[in-house]
Amino acid sequence: MNLRPALLIAALLMTAACDKRRDAGRVVVSAIGGDLAIGDPSRTPQGYAARVMMDSTAQGLVRFDASGQIEPGIAERWIVIDDGMSYIFRLRDAEWSNGAPVTASEVVAVLRRQIAARSRNPLAPFLSAIDEIVEMTPEVIEVRLKRPRPDLLKLFAQPELAVFRTRPFGGSGPLRVVNRTRDMALLRPAIDPTRSPDDVADPTPEDEVRLIGERAARAIARFAAGESDLVTGGTFVDWPLIGSATIAPTNRKIDPAAGLFGLAIVNRTGFLADARVRAAISGALDRQAIVGAFLPEWTPTTQLLPEQLDSATVPVVPDWSAVAQDDRLQTIRALVAAWRSAHPGPLTLRLALPAGPGATILYGQIGASLATMGIRVQRVGAEEDTDLRLIDAVAPYDSARWYLATACAPCGEAATAAIDAARDAPDMASRALRIAEADIALAADVAYIPIARPLRWSLVAVRLKQWEPNARAWHPLNHLRAAPN
Structure with a gap:
């Protein structure tokens, strides 16, 4: 069946009944992003579904x-x-x-x-x-x-x-694989080896988790049909698909995810070689229109660091933030006009994005915003050569250095040296000072255009009483529901 994602959801929902879930039977979880085939992270990067599988079993x-x-x-x-x-x-x-x-x-x-x-x-x-x-x-x-x-x-x-362990591949829990395919696994809590066999109760269906690695469209349709209890791993890419399904607002959950969502300036030659140009583009970008096209509660940001974290000072606020929006637009339009007078023809920037409906909306919004500046946008694949590349990443820990190093993709020599100095600082006091200096250096370099925090969403059945939104946007499968009576 070769249907577009929204049509696929509609087709699968034609026979879907209302939500009749009850707190009985195994928990069914759909993880968006790749299959469940886990491997050694030191050799092969893992997709989201494989990361959930790894966390559950190792x-x-x-x-x-x-x-x-x-x-x-x-x-x-x-x-x-x-x-x-x-x-x-x-x-x-x-x-x-x-x-x-x-x-x-x-x-x-x-x-x-x-x-x-x-x-x-x-x-x-x-x-x-x-x-x-x-x-x-x-x-x-x-x-x-x-x-x-x-x-x-x-x-x-x-x-x-x-x-x-690699031979045989497996971990120590907290869950064990009962049976599995590449896209589906039945998991059961690991037995505590310190407990007497007489104290270990026979497993019941309520103890089990059925984990499925699948595309967002199928995961959303499965949940809407009452055939799963959790969809996890949702990003801005798939958020528009939820509107195609009948899902109660109480089941839609947004994580207060900490991290980066913005544009890395990859090509630092030509029009983007000048930091003044990069700053002018960042200042004139219509962030409110971009995030508003997805979710009213999605708040835009203009600075790299979300808060002070482990820096010695508060985050750097860009100079252009104190300038009126019309004046920002005039600045970038003047720079574009000067460039085009020396380089006849349209000014085009390539924008690397992943596939998916949310990325298409993002492309349209960024393209419309840059068009008001006199800049055309050409969309390319996420891994292709480009001028601007989307960074959409949740912070694994709460250090300003993660934000600085991740946004430096690439950045200038001064900013790179400042970030390295923060990494190598011998104590926490000097590290905080070096981080503050790196924040200033990266702001001056304008290697990254912040837009918002990452958008991370889940669909959660009421029976999953232990599910909680959190800054890591991570939801362990052994912490979804209270133990049955």
Whole structure:
């Protein structure tokens, strides 16, 4: 069936009844983005559905709970000593998916591979403060740092730092695979090896989660038909599809996601070579029209850092923010006119976006805004050569350096040096100062055009009492509903 996403939803909903979910039976979850085929993050980047699968079956030293806070994973407790330069984790009794006990040496080997300089793990660049990871006893490991990092636990809670075996591939839970295909898996809570077999109750359907990796259109249609309890992983790309389905407002949930949603200026030659031009485009962009085309509650932003975080000063506000919108438009139009007088013909900028209806709306809004400046926009694929590229990313931890380093894609030599200096600062006080300097340098460089915070949404059945919106936009499958009576 070759239907466009909105038509697919309409076709699947023709026989859909009203929502008759009850708090009985297994929880059915649709994860948007790729299939469930997980692999080693140090070698292959993972899609959203695979990240959910990894988090469910192969926890790290610590995990996120329903509210995005840290809870124990393989480590049952930990302490931080030596002025934040050493984290010591005591491992709990845990088993791999084949029943073998988890040992400290195995945990150390996996984590070393994930943070290695040659690793393709997307978190590896933000773990350079780790000096070494060592086995102290069969139950205790130590993470020694070159520089203090109070936010280290939030990185260790990410699925990319889950601890797993490769042969056979599997982790220590909190859920176990009962059966699976590439797109679907039946999961059941792992049995605590410290409990007596006499104390372990037989599993019931209410204990189980059926996880499905699928496209947004099918996930939304499945939920609207009452055949699933959760759609997770929604972004701006698929948000317009919800309007094609009959879903109660109470089921639509928006995360207060922290992160970046804006345009990286990739091509720094030609018209975009001058920082004044880049700043003028950023100032004249109609952010309110862009976000308003999606959701009234989606708030635009004009600055890179959402708040002070671990910087020594408040975030830099661009100079143009104090200038009236009409004057901003006049500035960029004058720059465009001057360029075109020396370079006859239309001025066109390429914009790299992902596929999907939301990206089409975004393209239309950005194109209309730039058209008022005298600039044409050509849409290209997300990975193609371009002038402007969308960054849509949730922050894995709460450091201003993540925002600065992620927005520098690329940026000038001065801004790059300032960001590197923040990374290498020997203590928290000097790090805060270097971050503040990097924020100033990146603002002057105008390598990134902020638009808003990331839009992350879920569809949540009422039975999932434990689901909570949070800044990480992450919802562990073992924290969805209260245990049945």
